[in-house]
Amino acid sequence: MREVLSILAGAGFTVGVSFALGSLLLRALRLRFFRLEGALFAFVAGSAVLSLLVTLLCLAGEARKGVFLWTGLAAIVAAVWRGRADRVRRRTLPALPMNWLVPCVVIFTALFIYYFFNALAPEVSPDGSGYHLGNVARMLRHRGFDWTFHSMYAYLSQGAEMLYLFAYAFGKHSAAAMVHFAFLCALPLLMVCYGRRFGLGKASLFAALLVFGSPVVGKDGVSAYNDLVVVTVIYAVFYLLQVWDENNSFNILILLGLLSGFAYAVKYTAVLTLPFALAWLKWRRRLTWTAFAGVLLPALLLITPWVLRNWIWLGNPVAPFANSWFPNPYYHPGMERIYVDTLAHYQGIKHWWQIPLELTLRGGLVGGVFNPAFLMFPLSLLALGNTQGRRLLLAALVFALPAWMNTGSRFLIPSAPFAAMALGMALESIPAALPLSVVFAGLLAWPPLVSVYCDSSTWRIGELPIRAALRKEDVSAYILKYQPDAGLNRALNLYTTPADRIFSFAGRPDAYLDRDIVVSYEGTLGNLVNDILWAPQAHPADFQQRFRFLPIDAMAVRVVNNATSDNFWTVAEMRVFSQAKEVARAADWRVSAFPNPWEAPLAFDNSYATRWSTWEGMRPGAHLEIDFPRPTRIDAVMLDCEMAWDAKLQVNVKLPAGRWVPLTDTAELEKVDTPEGLRRAAARDVKALGIRYLLVNEGDFVYQDFNKYLRFWGLTQLTEVNGTHFYRID
């Protein structure tokens, strides 16, 4: 029970500090809202402020429990102190009809209880226990950002994780999830306030129920994800725009800017919030420079720390994206393309009309379902006849755009409140439709009923884990039931030290492991290790391309590609010859490449297990180059590689006079035997990269080969946990 109290205290303290900071901010800005509305805006705005403070503490390396405690207490005391002076009774919003309010409250309460215990239970969601809280745990260990740890997930903006870090310091994983849950609860309240303020009472109750009662929203909201923070902030921005429309207050613009910036800080996909707000202001009234600055500067306050952090740390302000524009040694553009392409395409969907069905009724192929009532969304076009309806539909459209880049239903959550509100307005105009829809939508939101109609693989709340939530059953067993990989922690602690680096092909629940895992797809090091381990089976260097030409004295030689293709161009070894003898490599040679210059030495390390790769689609001008310290006579260049049939290669040399001259684009191609000892070489090269331990699932590509030729690889299996094999490189 003590653990439960610490969880509730951690989450409650975070929410309380957010509220306190928000109250101080609203008071400083002299903004007056209605009672409930004001409390919600205080919470959301305070979250933004708290997130910024924690970010700054992380940058300063002072993110620790004691600092959080005293900062938080100071904020609360200040808010209470200032609140004593402000005894003005706030007005309340127009009341809702009781015959609507009571049934809706009953439905909400039932769902709230179900959700509450799920949020309180040990955090076992894939991304929550993976990178969201993995990053948080790492930050707490390092009292800030770990600049030596490279993973694409660590590069994302982490505005919500800053709040989780605050809560995690006191109540660990579940406290973080509870903070997210607080946003899940705030969102429907905010929607109802909006409805009450703008005369959409019944429609807003329906819409709030629809969003709160969407299985994917519920599951997401009780996990340590960040989508509910995003959507709440976006909705708050939209709400404030409408309020600004009414009263034209400059100080609202400051709050608007702050929240727009916070949206970006929470998740890149919310980047549209700021342009949306600015465009709105421009459309409604002439946007003066003062108003523009009033929005932009607070927004930049929240955005800049993340942009600068990435720019200074990685050389890419928007890492892990746009790596072609900002080349860096930490994330390959080609990997980015593969990642983005994978997310952007539906898997297993054959017809377009399956998409709405998947999003609302089935969910197995899109990672979760919304409430089936959303299938009636076309009816919301009826709301176009109303100003509010048009605005809501516009917002729904704009904030659905990121879903174009990611097919997961979670990415439509920011659009859902607007769509639901518009649908509510439309249904309200159809006799009997709204109450009927409230009843059915409430019924179909009930988690055990969700399992009746959706696919069994749909991501959703599946049970009511009261005993686990109250810590009356073994927490480890509960976590292991959903995250079997958490069982690796014991083995990792037994066989490795905190300084050891461990490689894994698949992502692991970082939040429950005491070691940092290098994952194959999360960064260049992971890509490289993956590439090396795959070399013996997937891409042995069994082709030799030899370019012969008349002997020439060269200052540099370069093999250039002149073709365009989506495939990568790779070279395991590049050698130069003179009179049929290889010109011995010397320490004063300078090797370079474009693109991916950082890995050029891999083509000159005499290992067929490693290779240089463009790590992006081939394009003209890509090259691998040797600069000799003095004119060197050469008459052939040879590439050992996996054959890149798309490439069109040409050898250029740099004459002593400094001029580049093309020599030949004709290669003699020879298929050669796979070099012997490739497995051992691969293991050695991986070890040379600082990785001594491997985690391999039985479904991984290399597992069968490991299993069969463990001795040839030079590996020792230390243990096996739930189908994951733990190897040491000898």
Next chain:
Amino acid sequence: MGHTSTASTKLAFTLIAALFVVSVFRAATADITPGEAWNYTHYVLPPWHDALLNYDTNNHVLNTLLARISTAALGRKEIALRLPSLLAGLLYAWAAWRLARRLYSGWGFPAAVALLLLNPLVVDAVSEARGYGMAIGFWCWGLELFLQCTEELTPRKLNLAAAALALSVAGCLSFVVPALALGIAATAVLRRRMFRDFWLPLAVFLFWLLAIPLNRVLLSDLAVGATSLRQTLGELTAASLAALPLPAASVAAVVRVSAALLAVVAGGFAVVRRRTEPMLALCAATTLIGFGLLLFAHARFKAPFPREGAIYFVPVLTLTALALMRRLPRTMLCLAAGCVVIYAVELPLGDYREGRQFAGSRNIAKALRAEAGRNMVRIAVSPPLAEIVDYYRARYRQANWQAIETTPAAPGYDFYVLTGEDAPVVERLSLRVLDRTAGILLAAPKAR
């Protein structure tokens, strides 16, 4: 509309009461039909999630839902399964009463009620555990509500009409045709407020009733039915007028021509008298639009024509004819008397038309239960009987009927439940016949 005499009202009431008593008796005693058994074993008995994994046209959504409730409350007896249909029968009778009352007074009234109720297809539908009874019942209520709207148009009545027609489609998916046709006809007749007060609510009601059950429907699941309208009407005629001592083909041809003439003539009248004769207008337009929709769907989408689902033509055509002859009450009485006689001759009092070929299945199941005792037994079943045996296994809670397999020709089973067509298996496998009915036999290996 004139006053209806007390005697004729009593006759109509007696007719309805008698039909209800007969229906209850049949619901309690008739053997399960293959359609009922299929629906029960695929959609009523399994857990919700499994039941919703597939859809076929045999799943009459509303009936399935109500049957789940009634069997959960009252057990797995046939009458519990058929209870929703029985209640739907009352609903239909009530609607028929009101519609007949609108058209005729005096003895014409009970005659109209009899025509609407005594068609053998209807008599089966109001107790057999399928969705046809509730579909025609709700459709007739939709019509009644539209007729009320022609007198006093209120949004509430249009909403209720939308709900009734949505429930009718939920009762049987093929009723989407008469529901749409009636809606279009009503739109043409009423011309006001229909989009917001009828069509949109209809869409919402249909959505909530059908979205989940039809979640995984495939177009191929729906492509089941007759290949031509001629076949549809032929089967309808054969079932309705089987008692006529004439060649079925001739009867069907006469009915086809009569239906076409009726539709055209009534359509003409409907256009002319749509204000004064709303019933005629609505029914005639529904008939014409219904035929049009079926033909269009067939031509454009290769949609099959309905078979059992074509039962909606019974009330639609009957009401059209009744409305058309409203001004000729004597002629109507004569024709109705003839028709009622034909219906009465064919009036089914025992097993349902659909299950007659497997009559006695319950006795076979009881015999099997007695023979098998509590032993674990493997049973081979002729494919058409599989669902029936499955139903009785669930009905009598015989979990020891371990494997019911539809491979009757193979040896090695403890019991064989065979159709007449598979009877040669008895000789081939040297089986001993334990029990036999007109269409089913129960056998076991001699050595057993």
